């Protein structure tokens with residue numbers, strides 16, 4: 001069986017989404033990539049999480065061609081593989097329909113960086129794609145989720161570009177969040193935090209419609225204390 005450890009990590013990420021209440025029934029998926037072999041491991045489509053085992057994971061190449069597995073892969077496979085091809089430093093992708101992040105996506109609104117909880121993980125607002133039918137890339141109008149995410153991060157849809165390593169999540173307008181990380185564990189962790197900051201942002205806006213975003217100084221302090229080569233959080237470099 002190919003990629004035994006990655007299968008286990010991807011299964012564990014899928015199960016973590018359920019444990020944390022981010023996935024109802026089979027709504028959602030997680031995958032991981034082995035960059036050396038150019039292979040992706042992804043959840044099969046529509047299989048009850050109670051019965052999922054590592055051997056049920058589907059292995060594909062970076063263009064979605066099945067290399068190993070008897071079950072049909074997640075219906076979001078094309079989005080995962082496009083993100084791996086376009087964002088070369090990421091190692092895993094997670095998709096959920098978690099309630100608060102999806103509410104922002106359905107409203108077509110980004111999640112503002114209202115406070116330090118957000119700044120600990122996302123270096124700026126979590127962007128939302130253009131409505132899918134309007135997402136432009138390379139001068140063409142496209143309807144596909146992955147292209148809309150890439151268009152948003154590259155600024156091809158008319159918005160400011162975003163660094164996918166500094167903001168490891170995107171809300172797909174009218175759909176739901178896609179989140180990524182260096183490993184399957186990191187991607188699931190980021191999805192859990194995304195849902196928490198979306199819930200806080202929703203309540204912040206409820207308390208104060210014109211709430212201001214965190215200052216650039218606080219954003220820098222909190223983001224860089226946890227990320228990058230000079231991170232000091234936890235048992236990292238001495239501060």
Ligand SMILES: O=C(CO)[C@@H](O)[C@H](O)COP(=O)(O)O
Nearest residue numbers: 026027028029045046074075
């Ligand atoms: O976004 C969607 C459907 O809107 C998907 O996330 C499905 O809800 C899960 O699909 P599979 O991964 O089981 O194919």
